[in-house]
Each structure stands twice: as C-alpha cells, then as structure tokens.
Amino acid sequence: MKIAVSAAGTTIEDQMDERFGRCPYFLLVETVDGVIKDVIVTPNEGAIEGHGAGLKAVAQLGELGVEAVITGNLGPNAFNALAQMHISAYCGSGYATIKAAVEALQSGKLPEISQSQQAHHGMGVN
Numbered sequence: 001m002k003i004a005v006s007a008a009g010t011t012i013e014d015q016m017d018e019r020f021g022r023c024p025y026f027l028l029v030e031t032v033d034g035v036i037k038d039v040i041v042t043p044n045e046g047a048i049e050g051h052g053a054g055l056k057a058v059a060q061l062g063e064l065g066v067e068a069v070i071t072g073n074l075g076p077n078a079f080n081a082l083a084q085m086h087i088s089a090y091c092g093s094g095y096a097t098i099k100a101a102v103e104a105l106q107s108g109k110l111p112e113i114s115q116s117q118q119a120h121h122g123m124g125v126n
Helices: 052-064 076-084 098-106
Strands: 001-007 025-032 036-041 068-071 088-091
Touching: 001 098, 025 052, 025 098, 036 052, 036 098, 052 076, 076 088
Parallel strands: 001 068, 068 088
Antiparallel strands: 001 025, 025 036
C-alpha cells in the first residue's frame, strides 16, 4: 500500500503536519504486508499555491499512485477530491511520529476522516 503522510519534516521519525494542502512535505510510505518497505520524501506542490492548495496536493498524490492519506484536517475541496479519486483519508492526530501513525493505520487504529473541516485560505489548513 502506498500511503502519503502530511509531514512537517523529511524523516519518518518527524511529526505529522496537521495541515494537508499547506504541509511542506509528503512522506510516501510503501508498506507490504503491514511492514514499512520504503519511504520517499516529496515537497508538497500545493504548499506554494495562493488558492487551491488542497486540490493541487490531491492531484500530485493521485499522479504518484497514493492509496491512502494520513493527515490532521481536510478542507471541503481536498476532502471531495480525495473521495473522487478513491483515496482514503485517515486522521493521524496525536501520534508522536509519522512512523507511529503509519503503524496505527496498519493495525486498524486510525479513524477514517468522514467529513471535511471548514475551508481556510492563505496559510491555513486546506
């Protein structure tokens, strides 16, 4: 499974960024049979957008073949775009590291994000 995590830093030991559209990085975590096999860091193309950061981020992750997203919040545009692309989204808030959040997803402990948050513009959550 290819999982994208909104990341504040560039390693699996860094914290997840609560923001989706404005996070600086995505960590692409490849798992096989519940075990982390590979981690790739990619800058979030949406982070520099004036408007539509969440949509740009979703398009980028779709092109990368992501199957699931771990983040904190999703605005309505990003939430709907992920659903249209059949990419599941999970809330990883409260985990100390990206690795811990991925492991929680693999063990079925992360809640699926079932609704969007209020849209923010500029440097807010998208």
